[in-house]
Amino acid sequence: MAGEEEVQVVESCFVTPAVDTLRKALWLSALDLMLANRGYTPLVHFYRRCPGTETTDDFFSVTKLKTALGKALVGFYPMAGRLRVDADGRLEIDCNSKGMLFLVARSQLTIDDFSDLKPSPRLRRLFVPQMLSAEVCATQVTFFKCGGVALGTAVHHGTMDGISTFHFFQTWSTFSRDGDRAVINLSQPLGAVVNEVFTLRKDQLSTLKRICGGSGVSTFSAVSAHLWQCMCLARQLPPNSTTRLAFAANIRRAMTPPFPDGYFGNAVINVSVADEARGIASGDLAYIAHRIKDTLGRVDDELVRSAVDYLELDQAKRDNSPAIGNLLATDMRVVSWLSMPLYDVDFSWGKPLAVLRAESNRGGFAHLVDSAHGDGSVHIVMCIDATILKEFKRLLYAKFESMVYSKF
Structure with a gap:
């Protein structure tokens, strides 16, 4: 090395x-x-x-x-x-x-x-x-x-x-x-952890979205629902334990009036969905995906202003030490970079071969990234407990394999 x-x-x-x-x-x-x-x-x-x-x-x-x-x-x-x-x-x-x-x-x-x-x-x-x-x-x-x-x-x-x-x-x-x-276009502790990249092809994503309810469900909601379920199963959580999926909601268009294009700063709030582990591990993916979709749909001007007021009041007592360590053993967080212009960074010598976080060391985090090849696939960059990696990978792809076999 x-x-x-x-x-x-x-x-x-x-x-x-x-x-x-x-x-x-x-x-x-x-x-x-x-x-x-x-x-x-x-x-x-x-x-x-x-x-x-x-x-x-x-x-x-x-x-x-x-x-x-x-x-x-x-x-x-x-x-x-x-x-x-x-x-x-x-x-x-x-x-x-x-x-x-x-x-x-x-x-x-x-x-x-x-x-x-x-x-x-x-x-x-x-x-x-x-x-x-x-x-x-x-x-x-x-x-x-x-x-x-x-x-x-x-x-x-x-x-x-x-x-x-x-x-x-x-x-x-x-x-x-x-x-x-130039004319600028405005685009819209568990033990040792390891980083792994998984890929879901365009056809697999289509299958997953169909299972989750069809065209009304976003790629983010469908993939997040699948990841959450696989994580609960791989971790073998106690059935009556509470598991939480956290993610960020973009508030640029949720506000009244909406934020201007090119807004500089953080325009996201953290939201989450919680349920009993048994409900996520053995539940219907369509139900889980719609829970995620409904949570995003509730983010409006009133909710954001309430969240900001709470954060302002809580600022004085908040611990501002660096965020380190893993999420709770029951929780996971999905960060979406889908539809972001990651590969539009062409300085005149061609588009990048790859774009990624240089380091990801918090267990339970997943980043969703569009493929650089423009083939409709999605990369899932996971920071995951090493002890469950093999089982998580098996579960991630098992659903698609079973569907292939069912055709014969």
């Missing part, structure tokens, strides 16, 4: 907005503060070298990336600021244009050394900047000996959610690809 010495940082600087931007203290909402103890979200984009660029130095030109980043930071100026605590002890962003940390590194590794594309502490250690100060965001461009590139980024979750983060990547890459012609 290669060590950290095989990734050497050769340049470090701060990229500032291309023009003067507003300088002020940016207040963080209760929804932001709720997620602040998550710390930095580590992301990595892998790119293979474009055909025809083997003999040029243009592939992932550092100068071009910095220029584009400076232009992107004009609109996303808080990302060039610093986190600080105000006089009342509340976290805020000091929009001071000090710039975003930008590192350049070189490595004797190749992209194929990471062909399993699973989150790991090593992936984060090698390719994601170490945050030692109060930066909102930092990035590292690592050039492999094979000619490929890893773009690693750390984004503080207290400042922005996934939709805002990938909007930023879209903006940065569009400026890199199109320059001043």
